[in-house]
Amino acid sequence: MTSSGLSPAVAATRRHRPRIIVLIGMTLLALAYLGVLRADDLGMGDAMVVGALAIAMAGGEFLRVGGPTHRSIAPVATGAAVALALASVSDNHELAYGAPLVVVTVALIILLTAVWLEKPDNLSFRIAGHTIRVIVMGFLAVAFRELPLMEGGSLAHAAAQGEIEPWALALTMLGLTCLAQLLELSLHVWMRTALGRQQWREILAEDARDMLPIAAAAMSTGVVVAIGLRSLGLMAIVLFLAPLVLMRISIARRTGAIQARRQSITALSRLTDLAGYTEPGHAERVAVLCGLVGREVHLPARSIIHLETAALLHDVGQIGLRHSVPYGATINLAPLDQEQIADDSADLVEEAVYLTQSAAIIRSYPTSFRVLHEEAKRLSVEARILKVCNAYDDLTRGDPLRREPALERIMLGLGYEYDPAVVDVLRTVTVNLTPPTEVPAGAEDEAAPSRP
Incomplete structure (x- = not known):
């Protein structure tokens, strides 16, 4: 019996309840994913792009880095997710998948890696932060792939048909990512304010100072990957996401130096x-x-x-x-x-x-x-x-x-x-x-x- 009066088996089950819930949710998302794939009737080119970016997202989740004061960020995964939402052409082939596929793919990857990376005690709280990422990527995908913002349909279709000048397309993508960053920042501030620990102005200032530059670099790289797929194909994913991997290594070294400094201060005390x-x-x-x-x-x-x-x-x-x-x-x-x-x-x-x-x-x-x-x-x-x-x-x-x-x-x-x-x-x-x-x-x- 444990100190709470429960048997070890029951205590372990309760401790892993958040992980079990996420596994159930992941199973449901996988079924939904299969339904979306069947509905979109993807061709080989679409499937290869989606699969390659999904692998990049999954790998990027394992390269997550923490900020100096609070939440962590996965720059490689964010860049890959933005590229998935904004890609319209790969090797002169129009990518016809819709926003539902983007949302389900991002959610499935996040839940899959959360099961392995998050501690059971932290999982239920972290899910709120992960949900914000799904919402933001959903916003990007819907705005670019579904909304009829052009006479011929969506921005993605117009871009694939060459109806938008390259410079205008790049500016449009950057504008959408700026709106997405603003949405993500607002949702994080709202969520952390609900904890009652800090005022929203303080949280906004911290996020803008510590996390916004990294997020901006990741999202702008996602735009570059989406544009690079037009001429370079899948090679654009490796070529343009590599700098984010190097940036992650640099951030990890800086974080390690800060932790070592704090340990030295504790030892001196x-x-x-x-x-x-x-x-x-x-x-x-x-x-x-x-x-x-x-x-x-x-x-x-x-x-x-x-x-x-x-x-x-x-x-x-x-x-x-x-x-x-x-x-x-x-x-x-x-x-x-x-x-x-x-x-x-x-x-x-x-x-x-x-x-x-x-x-x-x-x-x-x-x-x-x-x-x-x-x-x-x-x-x-x-x-x-x-x-x-x-x-x-x-x-x-x-x-x-x-x-x-x-x-x-x-x-x-x-x-x-x-x-x-x-x-x-x-x-x-x-x-x-x-x-x-x-x-x-x-x-x-x-x-x-x-x-x-």
Whole structure:
């Protein structure tokens, strides 16, 4: 029996339910695919183009890369899907397949690779993102292959008959891909806004900065493949999708470098633990709390990364102390001593150019909240979050049973030392971290403020 009271077989079945559902859906799509093939009565040329692009899409799904802050993208698969939606001629042969074939092919490939690539726990959520891709490619296919936008019929038919000048056809395809990118961006922003973690403006800015350039490169390459099929045939697929494979390798290397950098920062944060200056795990616990609070107050993803980095490194300045602070709890030090440690930490962190924003948070976090009102100074919300989360872990030392005494101590400085809004959020996010057990004897005394 598992901890939930279920047998291992039943627990495994429940864990794989999303994957089972996707397999069922994939089977239904395969049947629909056969029906579409029969309805379209494809010739050999159409079948070869569809098959080659389907293989490119499937392979591209295995070359998916993640963005710096959130969702991932498959540039090769996206380029192949756009080419499938916009191709009209291959080796002087008109491609007569319709939009339903494009939609079913894209959906089938996405579901097939999702079963193998996605973890069962993430599958149900990821399906929403995959569905957006199907919708976007469906929009492209319907607009180009079905809508009677020309006197003779659809754009695809007019292009195959030579009724559109090559430059006009290229501009039309690019215009459709721009509309498709706008649709995809809007749907992703709408979906992520529904999670309630960020404002739509922040999500839009992140997507436009991190993912839009990659998506634009993939879609424009799809246009080039669709045009190249006219003269080069299937060779255009290999020739023009190859740069996207190289781009994916470059992005993967950059992502690996970012991950290695974060691992180095985490290792450096443990230096004070190993030297006995701070409690084991203090920096990592503060970083986790800062991340939870930052998401609750809708900080942008990049700001949360800078905040978590500052939380990991905010105590490295203690290495220069002659005598260690008891338990590494800077909350019990005089304000000037707290500022000195923060300045020393920030000076070390600033040695790395890419950590200047985190260093600024570290340098300002000991500042009292009252300066916002009494002295009209600026104090970033990241610094206010770090101050509250650091004080909380200094008082609890990682023991959730000390939560209430620690919050009572923090409440004594509410509005003077600590931002009331941040404290309220901290109280909320730490509820799930606290087991329903009574506080052990002596915990209140350790977390309570010293009295003269």
